[in-house]
Amino acid sequence: MKSNKIKFITKFSLYLIFIILALGIVFVLALENFLYTSLKNLGIEELISQKIVRDFNFLSLGFIFFTIFFCVVASFLFFRPLENSFKEIQEFIKKIVSGDFKERLKIKSGDEIEKLAEGLNFLINNLESCNYRLKEKTKELERIREEEVILRIRERARREEVEKRLEDLEKSRIALMNILEDVEEERKRVEEEKNKTLTIVENFVDGLLIFDRDKKLILINPQAEIFLQAEKREIIGKSIKDLEKIPGFKKIFEIIGPEIQPCFRETIQMEENLILELTSLPIVSEKEKIGNLIILHDITREKYLDQLKTEFVSLVAHQLRTPLSGIKWSLKMMLDGDLGPLLQEQKDFLKKAWTANERLIRLVNDLLDVTKIEEGRFLYKLEEKDIIKIIEDVFNSYLDTAKEKKITFELEKLKDNFPPLKVDEEKIKVAIQNLIENALIYTLPEGRVTVTTDLQNGNFFFKVKDTGIGIPKKVQDRIFTKFFRASNATKIDTEGSGLGLFITKNIIEAHGGKIWFESEEGKGTTFYFTLPLSK
Structure with missing residues (x-):
């Protein structure tokens, strides 16, 4: 700002000096010529005239320079207030341009500048009012525009949503039609499967009965009607308790009870010439029991x-x-x-x-x-005997055999006093002999056989553990069946009959006991049995 101010004053002063100087020189030259002519006309000597003219020129130049100085000082003093006013007006205009309409000019110079400031203030008042109205209109227009945009967006969204819903509805319609077609095909397939299943059930050689979760009979095939001597239309829909009153169901009810307990291949003598094998199984769907299936198999011919x-x-x-x-x-x-x-x-x-x-x-x-077992007349002499003495007698009879094979043969009695047991001495001795003899036969030289006796959970406990050839895992479920021998056993003893363990199992179970084993091929076998104590 200072630079602009100096430039302005300098320019103005130079212009003024130039004008004064030019006018002064013209005036002095003219006056000098007039003075010289006048003096010459008056007859004054030329030297005097020249001196007078020189003095005049000197005074004229001094007057000119004094005038120039005075003009410069006067111009500076005159234009300084104007400069401040113009500066204030300039700052004011800048604020107006930047959007600030709150400021007003406060120039009190009493001249045209003050009037100019008042005019500008009036103009700014009107401009501020117009600007306010313009802003209001702009806001209103913007609001209207926003509302229109929002309406357009909503309309577009609504239209898109409608189109999407129509598209979804069309897809749903197509999907529903496909589902209906699939359901119809599935219904036909299920109907066919149902008819096939019913045909199989109707023509099944075994009797089949199906109960629902409420223990009500919902299906019976013709073969079961023949076995039970009952007609389908009279028993369908009846509960198991109601069926108990029908003569043909009494023996079945004795086995499965009112809750239809699971059972496997239980033998029922229905009549003199009819023996059935009963199996009861739960029907489970997704880990939930939904009913029961009873299978009646005719084993009359097999028996x-x-x-x-x-x-x-x-x-x-x-x-x-x-x-x-x-x-x-x-x-x-x-x-x-x-x-x-x-x-x-x-x-x-x-x-x-x-x-x-x-x-x-x-x-x-x-x-x-075996024949006595199958006829149910195996035990004859049930008497209270000292079971430990029986075991010791059998154990001692095999000492020489163990010695010949170089097998460590031990008897461990974990209890000192054992109460007498009610047993058939001859038969229980056979069972113990079979277990000890098998252990010695199938244990290689330098092996070990240990016989252990104990009392556990109110029962007599017997164990024979050997370090022999063991029983292959895949045949362990057949070990107590008639005439069965594992392939690794036949390589060691070719003369066995495969009846020993079958007889042993039946002897133990005939005494009310339980027999089982643990075995690992190549590492040995342990047989266990328990017998109930005499009451």
């Missing part, structure tokens, strides 16, 4: 054939027992020298014959035991 087989085995065994006994005592007499002295070779040959005959006799006895 008849088993009976014939048992009778035949019993007959053959009894017929073989007498001649085998005769052979046994004949061989005994010859080995004892009752018929004269024998050579060593002859004795060895007779001993082999004696061993083979003993094996045959034992096989016959096992077959007779």
Whole structure:
């Protein structure tokens, strides 16, 4: 600002000096010429005239320079207030341009500048009013525009939403049509499957009964109607408790009870010529029980054939027992020298014959035991006996065998006093012999067999543990069946019958006990059984 001010004053002063100087020079030259002419006309000497003219020129130039100085000072003093006023007006205009209409000019110079300031103030008042109205209009226009934009957006969104809903509805319609088609196809397929299932059920050789979750009969096939001598239309929809009153259901109800308990292959003698095998299973869907299935399998023919087989085995065994006994005592007499002295070779040959005959006799006895088991007449003499003495007798009878095979053979009694047990001594001795003999046969030399007795949970506890060949896992569920022998066992003992464990299991269970085992192939087997104490 100072720079602009100096420039303005400088320019103005230079212009003024130039004008005064020009006018002064013209005036002095004119006056000098006039004075010189006048003096010359008056007859004054030229030297005097020149001196007078020089003095005049000197005075004229002094006057000119004084005038110039005075003008410069006067211009500076005159233009300074104007400069301040113009500066204030300039700042005021800048604020107005920037949008600030609150300021007003306060120039009190009493001249045209003050009037100019008043005019500007009036103009700014009007301009501020117009600006305020313009802003209001602008705001209103913006609001209207925003509302229009919002309306357009809403309209567009509504239109898009409607279009999307229409599209979704169309897709839903197509999907629904597809679902309906799939449902119809599935319904037909289910209907076909249902018809197939019903056809299978209707023609199934076993009797089938299905109960719902409320224990009400909802399906029975013709074969079950024949077995139970009942008509479908009379029993469908009845509960298991109502069915108990029907003669054909009484024996079934005795096994499954009112809650339809699960069971597997329970034998029922329905009539003299009808034996059924009953299996009851829960029907489960997604881990929830929704009903029960009862299967009735006719085993009359199988039981008849088993009976014939048992009778035949019993007959053959009894017929073989007498001649085998005769052979046994004949061989005994010859080995004892009752018929004269024998050579060593002859004795060895007779001993082999004696061993083979003993094996045959034992096989016959096992077959007779099996027939007695199947006929349900296995135990004869149930008496209170000292079970520890029975076990010790059997254990001692195998000491020589264990010694010959170099097997560590031990008996552990974890209790000192055992109460007497009500057992068939002959049969329980057979069971213990079978378990100990198997352990010794299938344990290799340098192995160990340990017999342990104890009392556990109110029962007599017996255990035989060996370090033998073990039982393969895949055949362990067949170990107590008739005539079964594991493949690794036949490689060690080729002469076993596969009846020992079957007989042992039936002996233990006939005494009200329980038998089980643990085994790992190549590491050994442990057999356990428990017997209830006498009451």
